[in-house]
Amino acid sequence: xxxxxxxxxxxxxxxxxxxxxxxxxxxxxxxxxxxxxxxxxxxxxxxxxxxxxxxxxxxxxxxxxxxxxxxxxxxxxxxxxxxxxxxxxxxxxxxxxxxxxxxxxxxxxxxxxxxxxxxxxxxxxxxxxxxxxxxxxxxxxxxxxxxxxxxxxxxxxxxxxxxxxxxxxxxxxxxxxxxxxxxxxxxxxxxxxxxxxxxxxxxxxxxxxxxxxxxxxxxxxxxxxxxxxxxxxxxxxxxxxxxxxxxxxxxxxxxxxxxxxxxxxxxxxxxxxxxxxxxxxxxxxxxxxxxxxxxxxxxxxxxxxxxxxxxxxxxxxxxxxxxxxxxxxxxxxxxxxxxxxxxxxxxxxxxxxxxxxxxxxxxxxxxxxxxxxxxxxxxxxxxxxxxxxxxxxxxxxxxxxxxxxxxxxxxxxxxxxxxxxxxxxxxxxxxxxxxxxxxxxxxxxxxxxxxxxxxxxxxxxxxxxxxxxxxxxxxxxxxxxxxxxxxxxxxxxxxxxxxxxxxxxxxxxxxxxxxxxxxxxxxxxxxxxxxxxxxxxxxxxxxxxxxxxxxxxxxxxxxxxxxxxxxxxxxxxxxxxxxxxxxxxxxxxxxxxxxxxxxxxxx
Numbered sequence: 093x094x095x096x097x098x099x100x101x102x103x104x105x106x107x108x109x110x111x112x113x114x115x116x117x118x119x120x121x122x123x124x125x126x127x128x129x130x131x132x133x134x135x136x137x138x139x140x141x142x143x144x145x146x147x148x149x150x151x152x153x154x155x156x157x158x159x160x161x162x163x164x165x166x167x168x169x170x171x172x173x174x175x176x177x178x179x180x181x182x183x184x185x186x187x188x189x190x191x192x193x194x195x196x197x198x199x200x201x202x203x204x205x206x207x208x209x210x211x212x213x214x215x216x217x218x219x220x221x222x223x224x225x226x227x228x229x230x231x232x233x234x235x236x237x238x239x240x241x242x243x244x245x246x247x248x249x250x251x252x253x254x255x256x257x258x259x260x261x262x263x264x265x266x267x268x269x270x271x272x273x274x275x276x277x278x279x280x281x282x283x284x285x286x287x288x289x290x291x292x293x294x295x296x297x298x299x300x301x302x303x304x305x306x307x308x309x310x311x312x313x314x315x316x317x318x319x320x321x322x323x324x325x326x327x328x329x330x331x332x333x334x335x336x337x338x339x340x341x342x343x344x345x346x347x348x349x350x351x352x353x354x355x356x357x358x359x360x361x362x363x364x365x366x367x368x369x370x371x372x373x374x375x376x377x378x379x380x381x382x383x384x385x386x387x388x389x390x391x392x393x394x395x396x397x398x399x400x401x402x403x404x405x406x407x408x409x410x411x412x413x414x415x416x417x418x419x420x421x422x423x424x425x426x427x428x429x430x431x432x433x434x435x436x437x438x439x440x441x442x443x444x445x446x447x448x449x450x451x452x453x454x455x456x457x458x459x460x461x462x463x464x465x466x467x468x469x470x471x472x473x474x475x476x477x478x479x480x481x482x483x484x485x486x487x488x489x490x491x492x493x494x495x496x497x498x499x500x501x502x503x504x505x506x507x508x509x510x511x512x513x514x515x516x517x518x519x520x521x522x523x524x525x526x527x528x529x530x531x532x533x534x535x536x537x538x539x540x541x542x543x544x545x546x547x548x549x550x551x552x553x554x555x556x557x558x559x560x561x562x563x564x565x566x567x568x569x570x571x572x573x574x575x576x577x578x579x580x581x582x583x584x585x586x587x588x589x590x591x592x593x594x595x596x597x598x599x600x601x602x603x604x605x606x607x608x609x610x611x612x613x614x615x616x617x618x619x620x621x622x623x624x625x626x627x628x629x630x631x632x633x634x635x636x637x638x639x640x641x642x643x644x645x646x647x648x649x650x651x652x653x654x655x656x657x658x659x660x661x662x663x664x665x666x667x668x669x670x671x672x673x674x675x676x677x678x679x680x681x682x683x684x685x686x687x688x689x690x691x692x693x694x695x
Contacts, residue, residue, distance in 0.1 A: 097122070103171060104145055106218040114212075123199040127191035133174065137527055138185045140178025142201045143219075146170055149195025153187045154355075164355040167192065176219050180206070184527050240326040243405060244308040245362070246318060248332040248340045257331070257364055257392050258309050264395075265402055270304050272296065274321075276311035286316035293320055307405065313344050322347065327357055329405075330382070334363040334389070338377045348382050358385035362401065367393035371456070375510035376533065386577070389513050400439045400514070407581040409439040411574040413649070414447030415642065416544075416564035417589025419471060420657045421446030422670045426677025427587040427653050429460045434685045436585070440515040440578060444563035444570055447587070448518030448543035452504060452536055455512040464674075466503050472667060473499035493550045497541055504537040512536070515577070518543040519563030519570050523552065528566040530573055571645035586649035587677065588642070590656050597622070653681045
């Protein structure tokens with residue numbers, strides 16, 4: 093194969109226009125790569141430094157969503173290239189590439205490719221064509237969520253006690269005309285043979301309307317109904333008792349493995365709690381057993397928990413996204429207060445920077461009052477974080493973050509994200525691979541601290557040896573992440589803390605000496621100079637790169653509460669104006685909810 097490498101190169105479209113001499117020079121810049129079946133060429137998020145030419149075998153491209161769901165995007169066959177987009181724009185890999193069969197590739201560096209493109213424009217056009225084609229396929233696949241028509245709830249093991257939960261679920265879910273319930277507990281199913289059950293399901297399929305879902309409620313993975321419906325499932329929920337020893341029957345785990353191999357949606361976990369449970373514990377032990385996309389904590393007998401689960405099953409979950417904006421995050425609490433008053437559910441919550449902190453305060457007990465008190469204590473403890481008392485040697489930041497860190501450690505203690513009552517996520521910026529990271533597990537204070545580490549002001553958080561900065565650098569209003577988790581049919585409410593200084597005009601020279609600045613500040617000279625607030629201007633400058641994405645995300649929200657808080661400082665909001673900011677968020681949220689209801693009624 094190596095002896096005929098020039099001919100091999102000419103067979104690839106990107107090199108087909110090159111003359112023989114150029115092709116001959118390129119052969120010395122290629123590196124041979126061999127992959128065994130199942131071996132990964134690169135993972136999604138890995139740095140991009142080269143393009144690959146597939147000369148033997150077959151590869152698959154797999155996209156992992158924020159909800160940890162794997163989607164097969166397509167296959168790469170012999171004669172195709174891999175990794176063009178990353179090589180051209182130097183962005184992290186957009187998908188994981190895995191060998192379907194034993195494969196042979198040749199690696200060509202990004203540097204050499206770019207030089208070739210500059211020298212031969214035809215190469216650039218040939219590279220761009222597959223990028224556009226694949227991007228269109230990805231967009232089509234992601235824009236059309238697969239409708240989950242066939243859904244099953246099955247106990248994770250034989251020890252699960254679920255009768256009371258199933259009874260309550262059946263009673264509530266039956267009130268929705270688009271849900272058909274088929275249950276092992278119903279009189280017309282429980283005594284039937286597998287053949288009779290299969291025949292009954294066939295009749296049901298034929299009479300089912302297009303928009304209806306069939307919800308199978310199973311007593312066991314081995315019941316006749318389970319055996320008849322399992323192969324046709326779009327979605328699988330496992331039910332477990334939260335306080336029992338984590339255990340999933342081996343047969344169910346095998347079924348999950350098969351589903352994942354066929355790129356079916358990852359299962360979700362339902363953990364049943366007693367009605368008087370104060371907080372979930374040790375959820376991570378359950379989540380280690382299988383690749384769950386989501387988990388749901390349900391207190392049996394608490395209607396709000398049950399109703400939340402059914403909204404997820406119906407693809408009608410409501411997510412709340414809270415954006416970054418410093419200590420002006422009090423306004424987010426006003427939005428939460430308004431949503432609670434308007435009886436708008438919050439089924440899942442997430443945010444960036446201060447939005448991540450406020451979201452965590454709420455997710456612990458799902459109470460506005462407790463969230464307010466917890467956030468108050470955080471702000472009170474950390475109020476001197478950006479002051480002369482906290483100056484440190486500027487090895488990596490201006491301030492030591494002692495009080496800032498302690499405030500979150502005290503507020504969240506040892507709480508794990510998995511043990512919050514509702515699903516939660518926050519965003520940080522990973523400096524190691526220049527990408528945003530979605531945190532959905534782990535110690536809560538570590539992840540909120542990571543999400544709110546302002547560069548130059550607060551030291552970054554070190555996670556697994558890598559530096560994590562404020563998530564607002566890359567995604568200050570993560571509506572897109574929320575949509576990936578709950579699907580396009582779910583509803584997203586977004587609270588955005590904006591700063592608009594467009595009308596303010598400043599005046600000072602390009603070279604500003606210490607003496608000039610000092611005299612101007614104390615009013616003894618240079619009275620025509622006008623300076624912006626230093627910290628606010630600095631913060632706005634470092635976050636300006638994410639403004640376009642935040643704008644795009646805000647347009648994707650089903651309900652947007654956009655608060656212009658220009659008159660309030662981002663890092664010096666005193667406790668005395670906390671209620672003022674809460675009121676602003678509360679008033680604007682109620683107004684937007686009212687507009688939304690009017691639009692819904694009009695349509």
